[in-house]
Amino acid sequence: MIDRSDTMRKKASKPHDESEMAAEALREIERRFQVLTETMPAAIFLYQGDKYVYVNSAAEQITGYSKEELLRMNFWDWVSPEYQDILRERGLARQRGEKVVSRYEVKYRAKDGREGWADFAAGRTEYGGRPAVIVVAFDITKRKMAEKALQKSQYILSKAQEIAHVGNWAWNLKNDKMNWSDEGFRIFGYRPQEIEPSVEALLSHVHPDDRDMVRKLAEEIRRGHKLGSIDYRIIRPDGSIRYVNTVADKLVRDAEGNPSWVYGINQDITARKQAEKALLKSRAILARAQDIAHVGNWAWNLKDNGMQWSDELFKIFGLKPGELQPTYEWLLTRVFPDDMGMFKAASDAAIHENRLFNIDLRIVMQDGSIRYLNVVADKIKKDKAGNPEWMYGIIQDVTGRKQIENQLRDAREQAELYVDLMGHDINNMNMVALGFLEMADDKLKSEGRLDVGDEHLIHKAIENIMNSSMLIDNVRKLQRQRAGEFKIKAIDLMDVLSSVKCQYANVPGRDVKINLNARCQCTVFANDLLRDVFSNLVGNSIKHSSGPLVVNIDLSCQYEGGAKLCRVAVEDNGPGIPDGLKAAIFDRSHAGKKLRSKGLGLYIVNTLVTDFHGKVWAEDRVPGDYTKGVRFVVVLPAIG
Known part of the structure; x- marks a missing residue:
């Protein structure tokens, strides 16, 4: 017999067992969910209404709040104020079943005040x-920072390219397409991305006279034979002509080794080209002006004594521009030897005392001729330690001016000389000769003969x-x-x-004895009248002495x-010349009546x-005793 009460109890307990099993299954799912979410690097938030009902450990790391704190907060409380309203509206709308954006980025503010960015992916559940x-x-805070840094660097690069007028490019050798930066478009007269860049597009804007040159380089690059740089002209859409420098500096090959990128x-x-043209023009004008004015500029490196000269300065010294390193x-x-001391003193004073100078001096040209120069030092540059480093100035050939000045002076002196000679020397000589002839004539008249x-x-x-x-005759020679009329030559x-x-x-x-002693071989630039110099000196010794005479000539x-000189000494044992007259004997204008009557010899x-x-x-x-004879010394610049 079946016990009905037992059967009824079993039937009553079955739903209870099924409910327990379902609850257990749910708890198992929750445990697995928590295990999964707690091991995920992403933050998991589950909210219902306004409040969180679950957050994982990663959520604590992002927000800085504990789980307990988060579960007491509204789900929008930890995001930045400017995002709270939109986050709340989307969250509530999604719970109502409305369609809203499921993926978005939100700026947040953590518990410690730091700000960051989070990438949200939201979905509706129960x-x-x-x-x-x-x-x-x-x-995604680090990614955002990297993006911001990249944007900043791209902006800086873009501005730098815009300022420097430089655009970068990449050329795909497989299809001839190109990528240009924004400035690359502007260089060719377009707005960024206004045209599709390619090699043919570039070549179509190259000036016809430069197109073959650019095309040739492009072909060499395409074959991977050459990278390089080239300057050429382009014609913009508005017709204006610009100069562009293109540099190809990196070649990338594919897996087979063929050129690919x-x-x-482009700059x-x-x-720069306009400045170069202007500079060339100004240099040409300056060179022409210097050529006309015979002015050359110079720079003197005081550290190594090297110099930089303009072309005209080389010409002033009788050289071709760049013929030597001055x-x-x-x-x-x-x-010129006599001007050496003055020039060195002026240079030293400029270097050591900062005294700039403006002096006239003479130089000896390669052919022995003399040129007059005006040398000006007008600037000294010092190094960081305050020591003179460079000296700058100009040199002007003033030979023409000096020649005119000398000619005027010489003309005046010659006029005075000729008047003096005709009115004094020649007249005196003629009067003396006439006097002797009159005496002879008187004797003939009185006695009829001369004894x-x-x-x-x-x-x-x-x-x-x-x-x-x-x-x-001497006047004629002068x-x-x-x-x-007398040609200068090597003698x-x-x-x-x-x-x-x-x-x-x-x-x-x-009884005259002449000794000649040559201690060196010496050649000078002079003319045929050089012989008259030494003939007059020897003749002067003979003329103004009596009895036996020894004349020594020493070369x-x-x-x-640093300059070689020829020295000739002509000395005799005659009566000599007192100290007070040694300088005056060479200058008629300062000579006394007795000396002037001697004529033009000295x-x-x-x-x-x-x-x-x-x-x-x-x-x-003999030093100190003029009565033992005189020594005339002649010093001339030597050749070589």
């Missing part, structure tokens, strides 16, 4: 039988007439010298001195400031030596 929203959030830049160099030492070799003792009357008259003729001093020695080898009625070489010597850019002076043969 929790406890009621609508809820589950949100998966990833912290080329990268480089608008119009301003240095201060080389410049000194060209400065042997009267010969001196005729000889003295002849001597004065010959002196007068010699003086006139005139021809001033007129430049061996030994040949000249040997000729003078032969000239006075036999002096009638005198030697010496150096002053004046010609001084004039010629000066014209040959040398010096002459008189000194005692």
